Amino acid sequence: MRKFVAILVVLSMLLAAVPAFSQDMVELRIRWYDDGNEGEVLRDLLDRFEADNPDISVEIDTVPYRAILENLPLDLAAGEGPDMARVTDLGGLAEYYLDMTPYLSDPGYWEENFGPFLNWKRLPGDDSSIPGFMTQLTITGPFINRTLFEQAGIEVPSDMSDSVTWDEWAAASVAVAEALEIPYPMAMDRSGHRFAGPAISSGAMYFDDMGHPTVMDEGFRDMAERFVNWHLDGTMHPEMWPLSEGYAGANEEFANAELVFYMSGSWQVGQFSEQIGDAFDWQTVPNPCGPGGCTGMPGGAALVGIGATEHPEEVARVMEYLASQDVLGEFAARTLFIPAHAGLSASGVDFDTDLQLAKDSLGVFVGQVGTLEQTAFDLQAYAFNRALFDATRDRLTQAMVGELTLDEAIDRIQDDVDTALAEQG
Amino acid sequence: MNRTADPSDHERMGTRALGILDELARPLILLPVAAVDRILTPIQKRVGIDKMGYFFVLPNLLIFGIFVLFPMLLNFYYAMTGGTKLFPEDRPFVGLDNFATLFDCDDFLSPNTCQEDLFWRGISNTIQFVVFQVSGIVFFSLVTALVLNRKIVARGFFRSVFFYPVLLSPVVVALIWKWVLQHEGVLNAIVEIFGAESKRWLLDTNWAMFWVVFVSVWALMGFYTLILLAGLQSIPPELYEASSIDGANHWQDFRFVTMPLLMPTMFVVLVLSLIRAVQMFDHIFVLTGGGPGTRTQLIVQYIYTTGFSNQIQLFGLSAAASMVLGISLLVLTLLQLRLGNQSSLA
Incomplete structure (x- = not known):
C-alpha cells in the first residue's frame, strides 16, 4: 500500500511539472486557406523556424476559403481570432490587425519592400502601421487552351495583335468551340473582382468625384450588357454564374479541355501545373482591351498579425522570418506565386518548376503589372470593395436569368452598396 | 457418463x-x-412535495433558457438595432426600422417593387416550396407506408431502402443529384438514349424548383414513412376483420378505418415536415446555390446571406427577417394545432 501511495505521489508530481516545463513555449495559431501547395510549403518553412526558435510553436489551422470570408470576421469581432491569418479582404478587416511596428527589428525593411501594398491593409487615414505582408500578389487575366486553337486551325488573336478586344476573343473562342464541339467557349470566375478588370477596360470608373463607389456609368453598363448577353447566347459557361452561390471557378472544365478561354488569375498557375502539366498547351494571354485600357485587377492574399493576440512579440518574430527576402523568395519559388516584395521583384524569382508553360504564364502575369489602370489599384485598395464586388456578382446573375433587366440590376447594385455603406457608417 | x-x-x-x-x-x-x-x-x-416537480424540470428549463430562450430574446433585440457591430452594446437602437425596410413594398406580389426584393423573393419561393414539398412528402410517405405495411416480398429490404437516404448527409444527397442533373449528367444520358434532347435541368427556372422539391422529398420521405408505418401498425387488426365481415372493400377500409385512426400520426408528420420545409437550406444551397438567379433561394438563405455572407454584415435586418420567419411558423403551427383539435373532436 505504501509503495502504491509513493508511486501516486511521484506520478502526480511529474504531471504537475509538465505545464511548468511547457510554460516557456508559446503556441501561435495561423488561420490559413490553400489555393495549391502553399500550406505544405509554409509548414516546411515553419518547421525550420521552430527548430531555430524552440520557444515558439506555430500551428496552421487550414480552413476552406469561405471560412476566411465568413467566419473569420465574426471571430475577430468577438475577439476570438487566431494570432495570425491569411486574408484576402485586406482593407475590410483592417481594424482587427496588429500593428507590428514596435516589435519589428527593422520596420524600414517592411516599408522599403512592401510599401505600396501596406496601404491595402490599413484603415483610412493610417499611413504608418505594419500589419503584415502579402503572401502573393495576384493579377487577374485570361488563360487559353492553345492546343484547341491549333486543332481548330484558328489563329490565337493575341499572336496577331497586342491589343485584342473582348469581342475578338469571344468570337475566336466561339469559333474554336464550334469547330471542335467544345462545350464552353468562355468562362469567368464567379466574382465581382474578376468582372472589375474587364469593366474598367470598358471605361467603368467605379468611383465618383467624391470618391464614393458607383457603377452608374456607361463603361460599367457596356461590359455588364456584353457579359449578360454572352451568358444568354452560350458564349460564356451558362451554368457557372446562374447556378452557384458565392465564388465559383471553372478549373475542372479548363483542366478537362472543355473550355477554350478562362478569365481567372495568376494564383491558378500552380494548380494548372499540377492538374494539367503539359497534357495540353495552356497559356496566359494579356488582358483584353477596351476604351478604358487593357487591365486586369491586382489583388492577393496577405498574412497579417491579429491585434487580439496575447503574444505580439512572438507574432512579429514569426512574421519577420516569413517576410525575409530569402524565405519569401523560397515560398514564391515553390508555390509559383508572384511575390509582392520590391527586393524580389528586382532580383527576380527562379520559379521551382521544370514546366515551361508555367514559367511563361507567370512571365505574362508579371508583365501585366505595368498595364494595370490606376482605377484598378484604387478599387483594390478600397476597404469595402467586396460589398461592391458581391453586389455586382449577385445582381448581374439575376439579370442573366431574367429576374431583373440590366438597368434594374445596375440600379440594385448601387442601392445594395449605398445601403451597406450607410449601415457601416 | x-x-x-x-x-x-x-x-x-x-x-x-x-x-x-x-x-x-x-x-x-x-x-x-x-x-x-x-x-x-x-x-x-x-x-414541500407539491413544488418538487419544478425542481425536476429545472435542468431542462435551464438548457432551454440558455440555448433557446436567451438567443430568441437576443435576436429580438438585434432586430431592433442597426449598424454592423457585433456586440449588442455597440449597436444603435433603431426601433422597428428593420421591419419597415423589409415591408417597404409597393406590391408584395412583385418583389422588384420592394426595397428588400430578395426577402420577398425568398418568401415567395418558400411558400411555393413548402406547399409542394409538404404535399409531396405527406402523399408519397403515406403511399409508401401503406405498401410497406402489406405482406410483400422482401418487405424488410424495401423498408431499409426507403429509409436509407435519411441517413445520408444533405451535402452528399445534393452532390449526388447535382451529378445526376447536370448537363453532362446521368439523367441527360438516359434522356438521350430515348432520343429526346438533353436539357439544362437546373438552369431552367421552372424545372429548378421542381428538382429541389423532388430531391428534398426523396431525401426526407423515409423518415416520415417510418412514422406513418408505426401509426399503421398500431391500428388493431380486429377493426379490419370487422369491416371485412361488414363487406367493406379496400377503399372503404382505407377511408373509414385507416385514415381516421392514422390522423393523429398524419398530423405529426404534417407539423414536422412543415417546420423542416420552412427551414430548408442545406440541400438547396449545395444543389442550386439558390439559383438560377434567386429562383430557389428560400428565406433562410436570405437570412444567412444578409447576416453572415456579405462583407458588410447586416445583423439587424437578418434578425428581423428571422423573426418574421419565426412568427410565421408559430402562426402556422397554432393553426394546424387548432385544425387538428377540431378534427379530433369531430
Whole structure:
C-alpha cells in the first residue's frame, strides 16, 4: 500500500511539472486557406523556424476559403481570432490587425519592400502601421487552351495583335468551340473582382468625384450588357454564374479541355501545373482591351498579425522570418506565386518548376503589372470593395436569368452598396 | 457418463447468474440512489412535495433558457438595432426600422417593387416550396407506408431502402443529384438514349424548383414513412376483420378505418415536415446555390446571406427577417394545432 501511495505521489508530481516545463513555449495559431501547395510549403518553412526558435510553436489551422470570408470576421469581432491569418479582404478587416511596428527589428525593411501594398491593409487615414505582408500578389487575366486553337486551325488573336478586344476573343473562342464541339467557349470566375478588370477596360470608373463607389456609368453598363448577353447566347459557361452561390471557378472544365478561354488569375498557375502539366498547351494571354485600357485587377492574399493576440512579440518574430527576402523568395519559388516584395521583384524569382508553360504564364502575369489602370489599384485598395464586388456578382446573375433587366440590376447594385455603406457608417 | 442437461438445470443456472449479477449491480444502483436521496430529502422538506416537480424540470428549463430562450430574446433585440457591430452594446437602437425596410413594398406580389426584393423573393419561393414539398412528402410517405405495411416480398429490404437516404448527409444527397442533373449528367444520358434532347435541368427556372422539391422529398420521405408505418401498425387488426365481415372493400377500409385512426400520426408528420420545409437550406444551397438567379433561394438563405455572407454584415435586418420567419411558423403551427383539435373532436 505504501509503495502504491509513493508511486501516486511521484506520478502526480511529474504531471504537475509538465505545464511548468511547457510554460516557456508559446503556441501561435495561423488561420490559413490553400489555393495549391502553399500550406505544405509554409509548414516546411515553419518547421525550420521552430527548430531555430524552440520557444515558439506555430500551428496552421487550414480552413476552406469561405471560412476566411465568413467566419473569420465574426471571430475577430468577438475577439476570438487566431494570432495570425491569411486574408484576402485586406482593407475590410483592417481594424482587427496588429500593428507590428514596435516589435519589428527593422520596420524600414517592411516599408522599403512592401510599401505600396501596406496601404491595402490599413484603415483610412493610417499611413504608418505594419500589419503584415502579402503572401502573393495576384493579377487577374485570361488563360487559353492553345492546343484547341491549333486543332481548330484558328489563329490565337493575341499572336496577331497586342491589343485584342473582348469581342475578338469571344468570337475566336466561339469559333474554336464550334469547330471542335467544345462545350464552353468562355468562362469567368464567379466574382465581382474578376468582372472589375474587364469593366474598367470598358471605361467603368467605379468611383465618383467624391470618391464614393458607383457603377452608374456607361463603361460599367457596356461590359455588364456584353457579359449578360454572352451568358444568354452560350458564349460564356451558362451554368457557372446562374447556378452557384458565392465564388465559383471553372478549373475542372479548363483542366478537362472543355473550355477554350478562362478569365481567372495568376494564383491558378500552380494548380494548372499540377492538374494539367503539359497534357495540353495552356497559356496566359494579356488582358483584353477596351476604351478604358487593357487591365486586369491586382489583388492577393496577405498574412497579417491579429491585434487580439496575447503574444505580439512572438507574432512579429514569426512574421519577420516569413517576410525575409530569402524565405519569401523560397515560398514564391515553390508555390509559383508572384511575390509582392520590391527586393524580389528586382532580383527576380527562379520559379521551382521544370514546366515551361508555367514559367511563361507567370512571365505574362508579371508583365501585366505595368498595364494595370490606376482605377484598378484604387478599387483594390478600397476597404469595402467586396460589398461592391458581391453586389455586382449577385445582381448581374439575376439579370442573366431574367429576374431583373440590366438597368434594374445596375440600379440594385448601387442601392445594395449605398445601403451597406450607410449601415457601416 | 455424460449427462444431458435438462431444462431445470438451465433454469437453475440462469437464476444463479441473475443472482450474482443482482448482487454486483445492487450497490451500483443503491449508492447513487442513496446519494440523490440525501440531496433531495432536505430540499423536499423545505419546499414541500407539491413544488418538487419544478425542481425536476429545472435542468431542462435551464438548457432551454440558455440555448433557446436567451438567443430568441437576443435576436429580438438585434432586430431592433442597426449598424454592423457585433456586440449588442455597440449597436444603435433603431426601433422597428428593420421591419419597415423589409415591408417597404409597393406590391408584395412583385418583389422588384420592394426595397428588400430578395426577402420577398425568398418568401415567395418558400411558400411555393413548402406547399409542394409538404404535399409531396405527406402523399408519397403515406403511399409508401401503406405498401410497406402489406405482406410483400422482401418487405424488410424495401423498408431499409426507403429509409436509407435519411441517413445520408444533405451535402452528399445534393452532390449526388447535382451529378445526376447536370448537363453532362446521368439523367441527360438516359434522356438521350430515348432520343429526346438533353436539357439544362437546373438552369431552367421552372424545372429548378421542381428538382429541389423532388430531391428534398426523396431525401426526407423515409423518415416520415417510418412514422406513418408505426401509426399503421398500431391500428388493431380486429377493426379490419370487422369491416371485412361488414363487406367493406379496400377503399372503404382505407377511408373509414385507416385514415381516421392514422390522423393523429398524419398530423405529426404534417407539423414536422412543415417546420423542416420552412427551414430548408442545406440541400438547396449545395444543389442550386439558390439559383438560377434567386429562383430557389428560400428565406433562410436570405437570412444567412444578409447576416453572415456579405462583407458588410447586416445583423439587424437578418434578425428581423428571422423573426418574421419565426412568427410565421408559430402562426402556422397554432393553426394546424387548432385544425387538428377540431378534427379530433369531430
